[in-house]
Amino acid sequence: MAQTRNRWTIDLKQLRHNNRSVFLTWMLSYVSVLLVPILISGVIYGATLNVVKAEINRANQSILLQMEQAIDSQFKGIESLSLEVSLNRRIAAFMKADERLSDSDHYEIYEIANDLRVYEIANDFLEGIYVYYINSDAVIASNDRMNSEGLYDHIRLEEHMPYQSFREYLNQWYIKGYRSVVVSEANEWKPTVMYARNVTSTIMNQQGAVLLFMIDRSKLLEQAPAPEEGTILVLDEDNRFIASTGEPLAELAVQYGDMPEESGQLEIESAGRRLVASYTTSSITGWKYVMTLPANVYHQKMNVVEQLIIVSILLCLIVGGAVTYWLLKRNYLPIHALIQSLSFKAGVTFDRGSNEYTFLEKALSSTFHEKEELHNKLNQHNNTLRSHFLQRLLKGQLDSHIPLHESFSAYDLRFSQDGFSVILLRIEHFGKFHRENEDQVHNKRLLQFLIANVVEEVARKSSHAYAVELDRELLACIINHSLASPAEQREKLRHIADETMSFIADHAHVQLTAAVSAQQEGEYGIFQAFQEAVEAMEYRIVVGSGGIIHYGDLKGGDGQATAAGGYFYPLKAEQQLIVMVREGQLDKAKAFVMEIIQKNVTTEPFSFHAAKCLLFDLMATLQKAISEIRIVGKPDVPDGVRAIERLMQCQTVGEMRGQLFELLELLCAYVNNNRDYSSNPLIDKVMKYVNDYYRDENLNISTIGEAFSMAPSYISKLFKELAGESLLDYINKTRLAQAKLLLTGEKYTVSEISVMVGYNDVNTFHRIFKKFEGITPGRYREVK
Template sequence: MAKTRNRWTNYLKQLRHKNRSVILTWMLSYVSVLLVPILISGVIYGATLNVVKAEINRANQSILLQMEQAIDNQFKGIESLSVEVSLNRRIAAFITADADLSDSDHYEIYQIANDLRVYEIANDFLEGIYIYYKSSDTVIARNNRMNSETLYDHIRFEEHMPFQSFREFFDQWYIKGYHTVVVSEENEWRPTVMYAQNVMSNVINQPGAVLLFMIDRSKLLEQASAPDEGTILILDEDDRVIASTGDPLAEPAVQYGDMPEESGQLEFQTADGRLVASYTTSSITGWKYVMTLPAAVYHQKMNVVEQLTIVSILLCLVVGGGVTYWLLKRNYLPIHALIQSLSFKAGVTFDRGSNEYSFLEQALSSTYHEKEELHYKLNQHNNTLRSHFLQRLLKGQLDSHIPLHESFSAYDLRFPQDGFSVILLRIEHFGKFHREDEEQVRNKRLLHFLIANVVEEVARKSAHAYAVELDQELLACIVNHPLASTAEQRAELGRIAEETMSFISDHAHVQLTAAISMQQEGEDGIFQAFQEAVEAMEYRIVAGSGGIIHYGDLNGGDSQGAAPGGYFYPLKAEQQLIAIVREGQLDKAKALAHEIIQKNVTTEPFSFHTAKCLMFDLMATLQKVIGEIRIAGKPDVPDGVRAIERLMQCQTVGEMRGQLYDMLELLCGYVNNNREYSSNPLIDKVMKYVNDYYHDENLNISMIGEAFSMTPSYISKLFKEHAGESLLDYINKTRLAQAKLLLTGEKYTVSEISLMVGYNDVNTFHRIFKKFEGITPGRYREVK
């Protein structure tokens, strides 16, 4: 079977790959149409099956509900009867009788038995009524009197139930409900159902009575109309059969736990075959009313629906298959004749198995495709060639033997006006187009395309413009406009640059810097305008990035001129800066550096090379300071080499100034944070002496002065000048540091720790600890 299936699978794969003829496509289409009624038949089958199943379940549920209502009505009648019996005057009065019965009590028992006989006769649903009086241990029935032991011999909840458990049931304070019990009958125990309810005494602390109604189990299912091959049974929570239309002693086919819902239906397997059970739950007793049917009987009507559906599907296949074959043959003949005619007349070979429509389409459109492809390639190369031509035009590298107007015509460039200017756009930050992977190159190309289109569109409002990419971060736009005054030309070009930068910033979060040349006349002035724009862009080192730089603002455009008076960084200024940094005076150091930079920068223009020379000189000065302030054993001195590397990566004076100020802050912070280490070796010896003798209770300033042959006041003053804190505070902090380590454990008490760190008075230890730590030693131990 598996080999046959694999063979058919391979055949279908070959058919799909090798035969793409239109006849196969039509056949699949017709088969798809043929599948519609089959699918509809399947849907109708499913819907009908659900309807039939729902009707069967509804009929079964209806039978169960009728049975439930009939039985529950009988149970309600029993509960109403129990209320009536408990209100009987003689029955209620006998509760006060004690164990020693008098003659009048015996007469009352006779009267109560007659009353019970009347109640039983009025309700044929009952087998008997018993009243158990706890005070007198008396059980009264309609025809006899007994005690609890005799009742135990007659009625039990289970056959082997101990008498003590039997008595414990009647000793409950509140009794009301249905129970399955066994009744002794001819030395055999017969199962039945009992309803029990207690009768309360009107006297406080007086034991009451218990009414027992024995229900005739054979009459529970009298009104149940079970199917011919089905069975109806009643199950309690312990899976005991209360009543059944079948064998009441047989094990139930379904368990109570298999039916968790209030009502429903389930199918299961038994030793005799599969069964289907419909069930509902009594709202009074909680018992399950179950009706079981053989699965074959339950599915009988469904099988009829299934057979009808199969017959309809077969008819669809037979009739539809014949119609499909006839339509295929009739519709394919014209296509086949057209293909043969085209193959013969045009000399084009048609491969059998190929798609006829595709063959016709390819034959008719191949010429159009070739034409479009050729046109696309020409346009693609034209764009590349035009970009290359514009780059050479800006740089003045064109061949002199070819007239410019001919080159313009060849590359579809139109310059109808006499005025020419160049706008350079530099990408400072790529914004949304920034990527750290291989997509960055594609993103840059896309951003260049976007900027070029935007600047051309903005400029087109008043002039002709052509944008070209120069490198990864720089684009140039040639603007051809009417000759105008300098102010008008400046305003119009400024508008173009500003609108372009604003649009790109708003939509792509890309920051641009624009450099604008002066107005030039004629095509030969394009090279001059480009040079002016390049010189203006170089000035971004001083002006900063993100703005618009006009070449006309550069003092006549001489970007290589030097500031009057020459380069300013005299030896005196360097020595003054070194002295200020060594003292750690950050504000004065920044002010002096700012003054030196301003004296060089404010006289425009200020070249990039001059700025780097100045910044490297300032960094070299700070490198000298590092050598002078370096302290042995303190590795956190600022790295001057790394600072120079970061300075080399800066592209504007503002960035250089920021790197210089950062280095000044690090050096001044280093000086201020390590002043104590600039002292003489005596301070280190004092600190070591305190660390060695902190546990000595006699350790104080006088003891340290004697150890170093100095007066206490002098050594205290010297220590504070170099260490930044008093000697007494240093002693206390050293002792408290060791105390905190001991407090983290549970080995020593607070008093013992006080002595171990040099405090002979625990109160003094508490006071000093709270002064420096904010909490007491005991609280510190709890927190840690």
């Protein structure tokens, strides 16, 4: 009580310095009420102004909407025309032409130009149509033909745009939309509007074309009904004027970013004049259609309203001031008496000038907070003690001098039935609760709390259940139930585990493994049930994770655990497997391995250590097979050492079986791919010669024939027959293997690498690299 009074005294001192009496607060409140009629007058004034603004804005928006519909209608027509042009048979057929144009190609250009002329005549909103063919670098217009450089001299996205950037824009995979551009007219760059659309070729790996529609900028606002004293202008996303009527007075004030909404109104200042700008946004191009009017239009009819507002404010101040003082003095007396009474009973002095409400709130909140803290600490310690008791109960480490029923009562544990079972739940992966840059310890605790609540809720539908955390990945749930037949009780526990695992998997994407004990009788059977569940959980490494393992499945027919005295894998079976691998019989080898595993692992309980030894024996057999199938000069034989390392990292028999089958597939594929290959001393020497001189740009079949005193055609034919691939392909593959190693770093350019591996022409290097690897050297460096 003394500590409470001291804390209240400190709080009152802080209140005295930091707060003011409620009298002042009420006075401000009454003054605020007095300001209501003043605010109403202001609202009336504002509403009147808003009505005028709304009417003007409605008229402006109507004009802008008409203009938007007219222009957007023309834009839609251009888009429809672009689709029609892209479907033109002649235009689509010309995509296959390359840079070396034939006579028929020139005739096709003439026909395409005629078609474009017809399209231009049909739409007077256009100034011209250009078709740019990427494959042939040809640009066709209704009255002209050029290449991309010629088009660059005539049209640019920006006046100082580099030619390479212009080409990159035209070579984009997807182009479709309007944008502001500049065109060359009389040695000057004039702004205009362009609609671009690419046309994809129907032939695979053939580049398409780009359609460019130049719009007559002078006709954009041709039918715009501009007001007498206003201006209409069109603004794109880069704050460039597309078109305007008259002189754009707001040119230096209006910015695209100042108009974030689809439509609206704002006030601006330009050349010393206040203007009101109404705007709307085109749904097709995203451009802003803006109409500006002088601001004095808004204020012509507001003078009378302002005078009435001033008279209303004066009356409110005079009459309302007197009423406010009378009410304030009358209403403060009861609260003052209440504070004095509370201060006297609590033994705390209330200083005049302090805030009365804050004094009451602080005093009550402090009392309630102390009570809540005390309650939370008791609950927290109780939960911790109960968890510790349950852990000791499971491990059989309880104090013998304290009766169990007293401990159960002390920790609010209700075990009303005679049967006990234990379900162990192991977290295999944390699903949604495993996130980078987050507190993993907190996430794991949160997940364990969720699992514990779910399993308790599911089990308590028919039994008493209590869950407890054993470590970061393992939880145990003690289930108290009535004694039943083993089959009935097993099904009941299986249902609890299955429903818990399904719920956690569906809502948290977390995979669990459940181990279920048999039922035990009496409280002292909890330790035996826990040991059974632990033993069942250890068997997870044999059957795999993510399922339900019942202790009864680990028993033999006589109720005793089956001992694993060894495994079946005779020498004859090993020799049979090596023969199958040597002959490349993948399906037969897989079936044989599965039969060996089936006989040892899946027919009866089998220890993980014995299973691991069996899988390592099978892997050792494949290591022996590698030495027998290895072919000289073929470096792509599977790496058995890496396979053993991956096998040692496996945690379940299923994972080890997968690694074994992966190596088996690689070995059989190696045998089948090199079935016709036979080692030959001459071929080995030729391969060594290529590996030594692949950097020489003059290395070819002729130089190799001279080096071995053989005709080029004969040594090429002999290499093809014995090695299974042409000598030229082997030279290129040897060079490309070294080139790929160099491309993984940033030390050399592609041109330097091409010279380093024997290609004096970088274009030849590009062509051969794409032929064998499917991508260009530059793209290979990016993906690596």
